Amino acid sequence: MQNHLWRDPVPNTLIVVVAARISDWTTKGEIPPSYFNPANGFDRIVILSLVSDAPSDDVLAQLCGEAKVEYHCIPLLRLDGLIRTLFIPGMVGRYIHGRFKPYFSHTENLAVRAYGDTFAGMVAAILGRHFKCISVASIHTTHGHSPRGTVTTIKQRLIALLESLVRKYTHATIDFLAPVYSPALGTIAKRYTNKVHLIHNAVAVQKQHIKTDYAEGRSLDLVTVGRLITGKSVLPILHAVKQSKFTRLTIIGDGPESPHLKSWVKDNEIADRVEMIARKENSDLVDGLRKFDAFVAYTEYREVPKTVIEAGLVGLPVILNRQAGHTPAEYDAVPIVWASGAPESYQDAFNKLHNDDQLRRQIGHETRQKFQAQFDPEHCNTQMFRLLTSRAYSINAKGIPPVIEQSE
Numbered sequence: 001m002q003n004h005l006w007r008d009p010v011p012n013t014l015i016v017v018v019a020a021r022i023s024d025w026t027t028k029g030e031i032p033p034s035y036f037n038p039a040n041g042f043d044r045i046v047i048l049s050l051v052s053d054a055p056s057d058d059v060l061a062q063l064c065g066e067a068k069v070e071y072h073c074i075p076l077l078r079l080d081g082l083i084r085t086l087f088i089p090g091m092v093g094r095y096i097h098g099r100f101k102p103y104f105s106h107t108e109n110l111a112v113r114a115y116g117d118t119f120a121g122m123v124a125a126i127l128g129r130h131f132k133c134i135s136v137a138s139i140h141t142t143h144g145h146s147p148r149g150t151v152t153t154i155k156q157r158l159i160a161l162l163e164s165l166v167r168k169y170t171h172a173t174i175d176f177l178a179p180v181y182s183p184a185l186g187t188i189a190k191r192y193t194n195k196v197h198l199i200h201n202a203v204a205v206q207k208q209h210i211k212t213d214y215a216e217g218r219s220l221d222l223v224t225v226g227r228l229i230t231g232k233s234v235l236p237i238l239h240a241v242k243q244s245k246f247t248r249l250t251i252i253g254d255g256p257e258s259p260h261l262k263s264w265v266k267d268n269e270i271a272d273r274v275e276m277i278a279r280k281e282n283s284d285l286v287d288g289l290r291k292f293d294a295f296v297a298y299t300e301y302r303e304v305p306k307t308v309i310e311a312g313l314v315g316l317p318v319i320l321n322r323q324a325g326h327t328p329a330e331y332d333a334v335p336i337v338w339a340s341g342a343p344e345s346y347q348d349a350f351n352k353l354h355n356d357d358q359l360r361r362q363i364g365h366e367t368r369q370k371f372q373a374q375f376d377p378e379h380c381n382t383q384m385f386r387l388l389t390s391r392a393y394s395i396n397a398k399g400i401p402p403v404i405e406q407s408e
Contacts (some may be wrong), residue, residue: 029280
């Protein structure tokens with residue numbers, strides 16, 4: 001016998017609030033199928049963008065899967081939005097309600113989800129109260145930590161201060177906070193523990209993407225994926241590749257560091273072993289990962305990168321730098337090939353994996369098994385769908401754990 005926590009009818013319409021340009025995601029190739037429609041569980045997705053943007057219908061359809069899509073753009077984050085609201089919750093509410101007027105029939109049941117816990121989170125909390133429905137804010141960053149060498153302008157510092165104030169409102173008001181990895185738990189005050197649900201970021205890895213061929217080749221083919229920015233430098237990796245003549249490296253990503261890296265590769269005469277690709281569609285990226293022997297990365301950020309999750313679920317051995325005093329819980333018991341971050345440590349990792357197809361197979365299989373237990377895309381999507389549809393009959397259901405089903 002099963003007791004469902006919700007009462008019929010469950011929400012069939014999801015309002016998605018974003019404070020970033022979806023068009024930029026498209027440029028980077030970061031559009032996983034059904035990203036806005038977890039488990040394809042909603043019939044209708046109403047997207048509210050807080051920045052000026054005009055994504056194509058095809059992109060919106062890909063993001064929303066099988067659901068009907070409606071897109072609204074209210075550029076709250078422009079200067080005039082700031083002046084009109086001062087980001088005071090009551091004024092933000094009036095600003096949004098005066099411009100966001102989608103049609104909802106009396107038969108529709110709503111839920112609202114924000115991608116982020118600052119501006120999008122505030123608006124999601126306001127909409128949740130207005131429509132008397134569940135509101136959830138996903139947390140995708142670990143604020144308060146910056147890599148070494150990060151330079152911030154006065155404008156960026158002011159934005160960070162404003163975000164901090166808005167974040168406090170979101171955390172206090174939203175029904176549920178859903179960090180996508182364990183390091184983000186440290187950004188949430190303990191008094192909100194009862195409304196926190198760790199739900200990992202769902203990625204687009206499927207059974208057909210899993211690596212099966214670990215055969216030994218003449219070279220160790222490596223891949224790294226991510227923004228080429230301060231704190232994610234691939235220079236230590238490139239230094240190691242230069243010294244390890246048996247390696248080939250494919251760099252997928254773009255960013256302000258790209259011109260310098262291209263010059264470095266040319267000047268050090270390793271262009272024949274290093275390929276730089278500015279972007280790939282997410283589907284092509286995931287589909288191509290299994291062709292490599294290992295995934296390698298360097299990061300000073302606290303997050304668990306989506307690219308690492310993808311590589312691990314595919315079954316690639318993963319080479320990462322271990323940050324002093326910080327190892328995300330997601331990596332516990334996973335056979336990560338750890339490096340210190342120095343070029344020599346990456347060389348040691350490359351030597352360990354080179355010409356040992358059995359070791360690569362063993363590490364790849366175990367990594368996939370451990371990651372599958374945590375990051376299975378179907379499970380993560382189902383968790384988010386259940387959170388959004390839990391307590392569907394309750395108003396402001398703060399702090400009530402979403403135990404969806406019980407068997408007896």
